[in-house]
Amino acid sequence: MAEGGTGPGGGGESLLFLTDDQLRRGIEAMFFAYRGFTADPDRILAKMDYGRAHHRALHFINRMPGTTVTNLLAILGVTKQSLNRVLRSLIEDGLVESRIGSRDRRERHLYLTPKGQELERALSEAQRARMRAAYRAAGPQAVAGFWQVLEAMMDSESRQQYLALKDTRG
Amino acid sequence: MAEGGTGPGGGGESLLFLTDDQLRRGIEAMFFAYRGFTADPDRILAKMDYGRAHHRALHFINRMPGTTVTNLLAILGVTKQSLNRVLRSLIEDGLVESRIGSRDRRERHLYLTPKGQELERALSEAQRARMRAAYRAAGPQAVAGFWQVLEAMMDSESRQQYLALKDTRG
DNA sequence: GATTTTATGTCAGCCTTGTTGACTTTCCAA
DNA sequence: TTGGAAAGTCAACAAGGCTGACATAAAATC
Numbered sequence: 001m002a003e004g005g006t007g008p009g010g011g012g013e014s015l016l017f018l019t020d021d022q023l024r025r026g027i028e029a030m031f032f033a034y035r036g037f038t039a040d041p042d043r044i045l046a047k048m049d050y051g052r053a054h055h056r057a058l059h060f061i062n063r064m065p066g067t068t069v070t071n072l073l074a075i076l077g078v079t080k081q082s083l084n085r086v087l088r089s090l091i092e093d094g095l096v097e098s099r100i101g102s103r104d105r106r107e108r109h110l111y112l113t114p115k116g117q118e119l120e121r122a123l124s125e126a127q128r129a130r131m132r133a134a135y136r137a138a139g140p141q142a143v144a145g146f147w148q149v150l151e152a153m154m155d156s157e158s159r160q161q162y163l164a165l166k167d168t169r170g
Numbered sequence: 171m172a173e174g175g176t177g178p179g180g181g182g183e184s185l186l187f188l189t190d191d192q193l194r195r196g197i198e199a200m201f202f203a204y205r206g207f208t209a210d211p212d213r214i215l216a217k218m219d220y221g222r223a224h225h226r227a228l229h230f231i232n233r234m235p236g237t238t239v240t241n242l243l244a245i246l247g248v249t250k251q252s253l254n255r256v257l258r259s260l261i262e263d264g265l266v267e268s269r270i271g272s273r274d275r276r277e278r279h280l281y282l283t284p285k286g287q288e289l290e291r292a293l294s295e296a297q298r299a300r301m302r303a304a305y306r307a308a309g310p311q312a313v314a315g316f317w318q319v320l321e322a323m324m325d326s327e328s329r330q331q332y333l334a335l336k337d338t339r340g
Numbered sequence: 341g342a343t344t345t346t347a348t349g350t351c352a353g354c355c356t357t358g359t360t361g362a363c364t365t366t367c368c369a370a
Numbered sequence: 371t372t373g374g375a376a377a378g379t380c381a382a383c384a385a386g387g388c389t390g391a392c393a394t395a396a397a398a399t400c
Contacts, residue, residue, distance in 0.1 A: 017310040021339070023298045025317065026305070028335055030207050031226075032328040033320035035247065037200050051356055056201075069377065077205065082358055084378065106367055106376045128193040134322035135196070138315065140187040145308065145315020147195065150203035152304035158202040165198055169191070221385055239348065252387055254349065276347045276396050 026149075040126035048119075053078075053086045058112065058120040061096060063165060066109045068101070075161055095119060196319075210296035218289075223248075223256045228282065228290040231266060233335060236279045238271070245331055265289060 016022070041055050060075055061067060069087070073080055087110070090096040095116035101107035112120060135143050154162060186192070211225050230245055231237060239257070243250055257280070260266040265286035271277035282290060305313050324332060 014310060017313050018302055018305055020298065022313070023301045023305070024294075025336060026301045026313070027207075027229075027294070027297055028332055029317055029320040030204065032332045033323040034200065034204050035328055036324045037197075039325060053357060059197075070375095078357085079359065080377075081360085081379085085357080088378095104368070104376085106365095108377070124194075124197070127197055128190065130323060131193045131196045132188055134319050135188055135193070137322040138318040140184060141311075142315030142318040143187045143192070143196070145312030146319035147199055148308040148312040149304050149316035150199040152307040153203040153300060154206045155209060158205055162198055162202045166195060223386060240346090248386085249388065250348075251350080251389085255386075258349090271347095274347085274397070276394095278348070 036130065037127070040130055041123040044123055044126060049089075053082070054090060055123050057083070057086050057090060058095065058116060059124065061110045062112050062117065062120045062124075063168065065111050066099075068107045068109060070107075072110065090116065206300065207297070210300055211293040214293055214296060219259075223252070224260060225293050227253070227256050227260060228265065228286060229294065231280045232282050232287065232290045232294075233338065235281050236269075238277045238279060240277075242280065260286065 038052065042052065045051055045055060056076055057072065060072060064071070069080065069083070073083055076083060087096060087098070091098055093115075094113055097111045097113050097116075098108045099111065101109055138146070151159060151162065208222060212222065215221055215225060226246055227242070230242060234241070239250070239253070243253055246253060257266060257268070261268055263285075264283055267281045267283050267286075268278045269281065271279055308316070321329060321332065
């Protein structure tokens with residue numbers, strides 16, 4: 001009882017934040033927060049004939065205009081058959097344009113059309129609004145910690161993809 | 171250049187952390203981190219005939235022994251048909267026990283059997299191990315910020331459920 | 341006591357989004 | 371010129387969401 005929040009061994013940092021209860025709290029926070037995170041775009045998508053998979057494709061095509069299908073596959077972590085079904089509907093509906101590569105004509109380079117940009121904008125603005133509110137409520141120091149923990153939670157491959165995108169302007 | 175991290179207007183807090191780039195960073199961090207968050211239990215579940223839905227049911231039955239079906243429904247946010255499919259297989263396989271309520275005999279109270287506890291333990295330990303590593307890498311201050319932002323991101327109903335669980339011992 | 345409401349379970353059917361496997365077409369590069 | 375990579379397609383399947391309809395038991399209410 002004498003130690004309070006300063007740590008047991010006097011070794012400097014407290015390890016109280018590593019108890020099973022604190023870990024469980026993080027697990028449940030991730031579960032409930034992710035539900036909120038997806039809720040707003042999901043409502044928009046439900047009105048059209050699209051799902052979360054379409055949103056993810058639109059997001060990353062917007063972030064990496066001209067990306068190839070193979071690259072998108074690696075980022076999304078799904079099979080090409082699964083992605084292809086999504087891409088096909090986006091292309092048919094005129095949201096995504098697929099251009100044959102000039103250097104390597106086997107490759108397809110993906111771009112959002114103006115219509116695709118419009119939907120992407122609506123979806124991401126809904127998501128940004130919630131993120132903005134959360135940032136504002138928590139403050140800049142909390143946001144820095146939020147990034148740190150999430151980054152440390154990623155698989156190394158995801159982390160590399162995340163870091164590669166991090167300093168890229170949208 | 172002169173302002174650094176102290177903010178533009180001298181109004182106290184910097185608002186640099188609210189730029190669209192910082193919001194986008196949070197969005198992508200959630201996407202990639204959630205993938206890591208579910209990866210380890212998913213690998214265990216894939217060996218058995220279970221999925222993420224079974225994991226979620228096991229988690230919350232473990233956290234709230236004796237909970238009713240209706241309560242679990244509210245927490246998981248799915249339909250009773252969807253939950254029932256999952257519960258039926260867990261009960262058939264002897265991981266979950268469903269006891270008729272003593273006060274209200276319409277209610278079913280749900281408990282993990284020893285076998286269910288064993289699987290839940292394996293799944294949550296995999297998830298805790300990753301969370302522990304992330305906490306350790308980021309440090310206690312970052313963890314506090316991580317909780318704050320996630321909590322602010324939840325819908326109010328989810329937040330109430332989260333807070334109700336937060337101070338409950340497992 | 342009769343009626344209504346609540347809690348649960350179940351059947352049927354649908355959708356999205358993931359999977360594997362087999363196969364074709366295109367086309368770069370050795 | 372031929373092997374193999376990149377892209378796309380078709381078929382089949384599964385998990386896990388959904389809606390709607392319906393059944394049953396028990397509690398609550400009139």
